[in-house]
Amino acid sequence: MNILDPAAGEHAYELDRSHVFHSWSAQGALKPFVIAGALASTVWDFDGNHYLDFSSQLVNMNIGHQHPRVVAAIKAQADTLTMVAPAHANLARGEAAKRILAKAGRPFSKVFFTNGGADANENAIRMARLVTGRDKVLSQYRSYHGNTGAAIVATGDWRRMPNEFARGHVHFFGPFAYRSEFWSDSPEQECERALHHLERMIVSEGQSTIAAILLEGVPGTAGVLVPPPGYLEGVRALADKYGILLILDEVMSGFGRTGEWFSWQGFSREEGNWKPDLVTFAKGVNSGYVPTGGVIISESIANAFDDVVFPGGLTYSGHPLAMASIVASIDAMDDEGIIDHARVIGSDHLEPGLAELARKHPMIGEVRGLGVFWALDLVDDPDTRNPVSGAVIARLKGELMSRGLLPFAADNRIHVVPPCIVTADEVARALEIYDEAFTAVE
Template sequence: MNDLNPADGELAYDLDRAHVFHSWSAQGALTPFVIAGGAGSTVWDFDGTRYLDFSSQLVNTNIGHQHPAVVGAIKAQADILTTVAPAHANLARGEAAKRILARAGSSFGKVFFTNGGADANENAIRMARLTTGRDKVLSMYRSYHGNTGAAIVATGDWRRVPNEFARGHAHFFGPFAYRSEFWADSPEQESERALQHLERVIQSEGQSGIAAILIETVPGTAGVLVPPPGYLRGVRRLADKYGIVLIFDEVMCGFGRTGEWFAWQAFPDDDGPVVPDLITFAKGVNSGYVPTGGVIISESIANAFETQVFPGGLTYSGHPLAMASIVAALDAMEDDGIIDNARTIGTDHLAPGLAALAAKHPLIGEVRGLGVFWALDLVSDPETREPVSGVVIGQLKKELLSRGLLPFSADNRIHVVPPCIVTPEEVATALAIYDEAFTAVEATL
């Protein structure tokens, strides 16, 4: 930080506004926050002001910023081989796939590497269609699966609507007890009714033509919607009943975010974890240090392509710099106990700390989450649960930034999503900042 020059911050901002086209935005209204550097759970600007990164950027810097083992592995790989065609074998790619499969378990046999989460979902959908001979894909309304052709149409939120060019998609409502579509009185009832609704959608959409059910194990951008008891098992049974491939999208919720390697491992029942047929992953696997993603493929689906050609591929599939970063990130997460830390932080610090905030501040209608994956559902009226306006969210973001915390917001929510390496002391600091920011905003309402 000693070499920071405020003029560089001004230049970065001016260049961005002059030349960079941003996603999901009206360009003229943007005032992007300029980041000069980062380390661990902290980032800073060119003035040297430090911020706790409780956004994890896009909920992906699970191992924190600039982890030396991952940065070192990228540098070392760059000295050996910076790129290689996907048709060739490469040691870094093989080692990365081996480590991913070891965490996913014995049901899975191969990994198909992609450039990110959207094309991971594209290729998982393709695999499901090819192996079932069916076409239609079911996904939730409250979901986000990426910005490419089929992935954006599988997405359930508003971003789908101006982009509906892909064929063969239908949507259903998943469980969300706080804002139930099913008039449920308990999480168990919400699960039961949501499953009944899903089965009726399967039947109504033509059960013999449905290739896949694609769900985020824990929907992230939609609100950190932790599935109620029995829901994932029920979806698995419906998929089996109707011969449908079950895809879990773990792009955001995987690799430590929920306090487990994969989110589906956080919800075992008497029969063990609910295991999908395909798992999509991306930025969490290496904290986004180099763009990467992939599909973890069950043995049965992988075997289907032993003699059948898989009609898909990407130039940068298994790019060696990305693969080296995966190997280093997963090894460091194992060696440093980062998964256990995320689980402990959630149980011992974030859960009670956020509950105490909710008890104090009427703006917080509900707290939900696990691990380092939480959302504060903000309401203007606790009785009606009317969501707060964008103006209130904007005020909160401004108050949080002014106190040294970089937030993540979506719709009427503030998501509390620090890196998996976050310390109890950093959580305590952040909770105090949230408290001050809510107090300041509530005083103006």
């Protein structure tokens, strides 16, 4: 069948609805959008309709769709070696680890590869518990860490509630000045009170029981909640004070999404050059071309397992095809200046463009973000900040799709999360579409 044959699209839809069970969904009412192909920042359907992908699928398509160097690397690796057990050494795996560590810098010395972000968080939690001999993990209510045993219970949002089978997880509130839990009236006060709250949680839970604090560098699905100046540095200081390990979940915020290789690096330069103990990654490391993820391990933690068995592993971790895609992706990002490009797109185009959009549309209560990682917090009333309903979000999604933009929506928000390679012209076109869609809904 022709790639743009509408009949092929209908067949794909029928197959999906007959045989595919979808995640996070009631199955009966689903009407999935059928994608026929994609390139760079654009996807298209079987009818030939093109859409700007301002969802980056699940905020993972950092290098864009079908990047030729990454596709070529996967093909070349497939011709050489398609699979090897994780116990063996493999050139592609070693090269991938070397490149990731070069971007993370000291004191990180090893990478444990996984199949995605959720199992990366699982294994980081396991490492922290084994090294400290403690059990509890503290994480934020406004967070998402994946859909496996410990990762989903570490998650703060509603998705953990039907899945709370893992032990030793405690949640706390992080800073979010726009919807403050701390009655603060400035980012500085929000930071101070959020850190006080966290310390009270540590003391109340018992510092000797806590293995790790698990945070997203910038909480993504929870609303692109850029931490106020000093917060992450403050968390690092509390972790050191009480002998707790700090795990940063960079699954969504890493590899260019905030205009940095890792989001913590931007904050660390401003706040005293601190670093986490463990870093989890996935998504943007290879834009999901082949499923992969991992844990970046500081030297002291890696050394703790020199003479002690680490009780974890996965058949497909460090898969050669995934490793080749990581090498090609990082090399392409370096050679093409993609990280710097994402930072400039954010500062020069998205930030001012979205701010202007908010001035025109009172429904947009707050704009927040970095790089190509932004959220529009939508409200019924800018004074009360009451969130808009799901019906409003559904109408906005329909208006955006009808105008040729594939959106990312969560709760009362529209997230603006294009690939890192998005052009200034594509951003300008997207801003026009957002403007038209908000006008139509208002």
